[in-house]
Amino acid sequence: MSKEFSEVLRSLEVRLITRQERALWDALMRRYHYLGLHSLVGESLRYIALYQGDWLALIGWSAASLKCRVRDQWIGWPAVLQWRRLPLVANNTRFLILPQHSIPNLASRILALNLKRLSSDWEAIYGHHIWLVETFVDPRYFQGTCYRAQGWTFLGYTRGFAKSSHHYTQHAHPKMVFVRPLEPRERLSAPSLELPLQREVKSMRLSEKLAFDLRQRLLRIPEPRQARGIRHGKISLLVLSLCAIICNARSFSAISEWAKGCSQNMLKRLGCRFNEKTQRYEPPSEPTIRRFLQKVDAEEVDKALCDWLRTLAGKEAAVAVDGKTLKGARQANGRQVHLLSAFLHQKGMVLAQQQVESKTNEIPNLKPLLEPLALEGCVVTLDALHTQKETALYLVEEKGADYLMTVKDNQANLKKDIEDLQLVAFPPSAQNHR
8 A cells, every 4th residue: 555545544524514515415415325315303413524624425324124024133132122122223325435546445444434433423422332333244345344453343235125105015135234333232132231321311300380371272172082981091091102202202002001001100190090999000901092082083182281381482593484294193084294393493492383185285384383382582594485575565564573584496586686686795794784
């Protein structure tokens, strides 16, 4: 190896991208990587490798694959542990050496430097460490040489299926599976697990007044069940389910398991049923939770909770309005569910949300969404779809708010007027702007 190449490898730097570099990183990955780039799934990090300021390579990490038979067999964890500990695994989904660079051992050197900081970076951003890394290599194009050189273990091949929404389709191109543990793999399959220190999360303290207010709002939600045979009260089921969901329960079974793990004191505070015979508080069963949540008016629950959260938010300077289509959620007619939400910029707290019907769009839903919100003195940010004269008048004249809207080609005349003003000559930081 020449001295020039040796100097590059010695002085190589691998770091996280900055926010300003994100667009360039994505554009280069779309242009030069053989898979292109749509998005990185779940928790993800983007890195660059550079020498004297020049970009040599791009590395992308994302959430681990939900299912991989050879990996799961190698770890030896049962399904119940797999779902809980999967966040401790990261997937190297993209690795691109830019085509203008050809340096021996560059890829393996970048991997080594990246792995030295990956877990600590993940902990700083997402609050937990990474214990295992994985990657899938297409043998039609590569043999995983750089991974082998860095001590990654080849486990075998995938079964040749790709996941789309809730379905798996066979593509007949199995990938090579490589893994490298950053902690002993036995820890991932251990029956009990002490997780690494996470970022401190401040507990939420409720005064008696706030707790009473929440209870009163939940009491106004109609009881969906017939009075005969009720053993667990409406309030206890609602509060227990909300607490379990906040603790990351994502199914009826998970809510039930969370309830079973509660102490007697916690069950008492949640208002659960007291059994006179056993002299113990009893959590509701999974069928009871499932039947109740399937019958209760979800919109009323959402309204009660959002109204209560607004009392906690205080006066916030900026409120964002945005619409999202929920992945995997469908209505009875098979159409996907689309929600329009208003949330706080700094806290990420949802203040209100409305479902957008399939025969309309977000624009008619904006006023009903914002009507109950106190927006006087706030700045409301909206995307280009809501850049409408009527919306601006409504925010200023009726809500007493300011607005920040995006202008794109859907408002061609307005966009042209802004371009004619040459606002680049008047940056927001200029002292003499008007």
